[in-house]
Amino acid sequence: MHHSHDNSIIIAGEALPVIDMPIHDRWREAADRRGFDITARVADRYALALTCRRCGELSRTRLFVLMQHRPRCAHCIEAAWRQEAASAGLTFLRRDPGSTAYAWYRLPCGHDARRQIGLITRVAAGETGLRCATCQEAVEAAEAQAVGWELVGPDPKGDTNYRQYRHACGHQQRIARGNVRSQRFDCAGCGVTWTAAPSFIYLFRVLLPNGMRVLKLGFSRNPQSRLQHQLLGDRDLACHVLRVVAMPSGHDAIRTEKRLHARLRRRFPDAVIDAKDFAGALTVVTEVYAEWLEAEIQQLLDGIEEDSDDDGA
Ligand SMILES: [Zn+2]
Numbered sequence: 001m002h003h004s005h006d007n008s009i010i011i012a013g014e015a016l017p018v019i020d021m022p023i024h025d026r027w028r029e030a031a032d033r034r035g036f037d038i039t040a041r042v043a044d045r046y047a048l049a050l051t052c053r054r055c056g057e058l059s060r061t062r063l064f065v066l067m068q069h070r071p072r073c074a075h076c077i078e079a080a081w082r083q084e085a086a087s088a089g090l091t092f093l094r095r096d097p098g099s100t101a102y103a104w105y106r107l108p109c110g111h112d113a114r115r116q117i118g119l120i121t122r123v124a125a126g127e128t129g130l131r132c133a134t135c136q137e138a139v140e141a142a143e144a145q146a147v148g149w150e151l152v153g154p155d156p157k158g159d160t161n162y163r164q165y166r167h168a169c170g171h172q173q174r175i176a177r178g179n180v181r182s183q184r185f186d187c188a189g190c191g192v193t194w195t196a197a198p199s200f201i202y203l204f205r206v207l208l209p210n211g212m213r214v215l216k217l218g219f220s221r222n223p224q225s226r227l228q229h230q231l232l233g234d235r236d237l238a239c240h241v242l243r244v245v246a247m248p249s250g251h252d253a254i255r256t257e258k259r260l261h262a263r264l265r266r267r268f269p270d271a272v273i274d275a276k277d278f279a280g281a282l283t284v285v286t287e288v289y290a291e292w293l294e295a296e297i298q299q300l301l302d303g304i305e306e307d308s309d310d311d312g313a
């Protein structure tokens with residue numbers, strides 16, 4: 001029952017020699033008050049093997065901890081950690097032998113990570129989230145790859161918003177991660193600028209919180225990213241991509257967009273939506289039109305698409 005073998009007791013995988021010395025009554029009383037039985041004196045003259053009455057398991061305790069502090073059952077503590085990890089969506093794997101404050105956990109993604117035990121308590125309580133550094137890095141590497149760059153590592157200057165990247169030309173530079181996602185940055189090595197890279201004219205339909213449906217016409221290197229990261233001041237806005245027209249470069253897209261707006265404002269001044277109608281909802285202040293103008297804008301975009309097809313031929 002106590003895993004006794006001759007004159008030793010195994011606790012946490014370690015065989016501890018039983019010390020054949022008396023166990024005093026006042027020790028037994030102190031153990032009793034804490035919910036333990038003293039099974040033996042082990043290892044040296046200052047250590048005891050205690051049996052937890054709650055879980056029946058053995059743990060090793062220093063005599064002074066029993067007499068002057070509160071001995072705790074390592075198994076019950078670990079059981080609590082396991083339960084806490086489970087309610088945080090994790091699997092407790094093992095304690096960190098190097099630090100009592102840390103343990104290893106399996107994250108929902110399947111990766112293993114060393115985390116502070118107190119942090120898991122807060123995650124279980126819903127006070128904070130837990131990110132997998134391995135998965136996070138894979139996401140950031142993919143983001144960089146999608147725009148022709150390679151993630152090298154953290155920012156050499158230590159800014160957590162920045163990373164070090166390597167361009168296809170071989171040049172390395174630090175770039176804000178947000179700019180990599182929205183693709184708004186230039187390469188200082190080869191001079192490729194984001195405005196010279198392929199770009200798009202887009203037309204979105206947006207449902208404003210006041211129930212009004214409006215059209216947003218603009219340009220972006222990445223309309224989906226524009227929709228998600230920049231346009232939406234309020235994330236609950238219902239947005240719909242109506243049209244995306246590819247342009248050969250950002251310069252073309254900007255020029256074409258300006259021309260479109262000038263023409264639309266001149267011909268359909270009534271369709272230009274006043275900024276106060278969407279204040280706070282959209283992160284833009286101009287270039288928003290009434291929904292009834294859609295057919296007209298679509299026609300203009302048809303013309304642009306035909307023009308750029310001609311250019312390509
Ligand atoms: Zn216990």
Ligand SMILES: [Zn+2]
Pocket residue numbers: 107109110111132133134135136
């Ligand atoms: Zn992961």
Ligand SMILES: [Zn+2]
Pocket residue numbers: 167168169170171187188189190191192
């Ligand atoms: Zn470059």
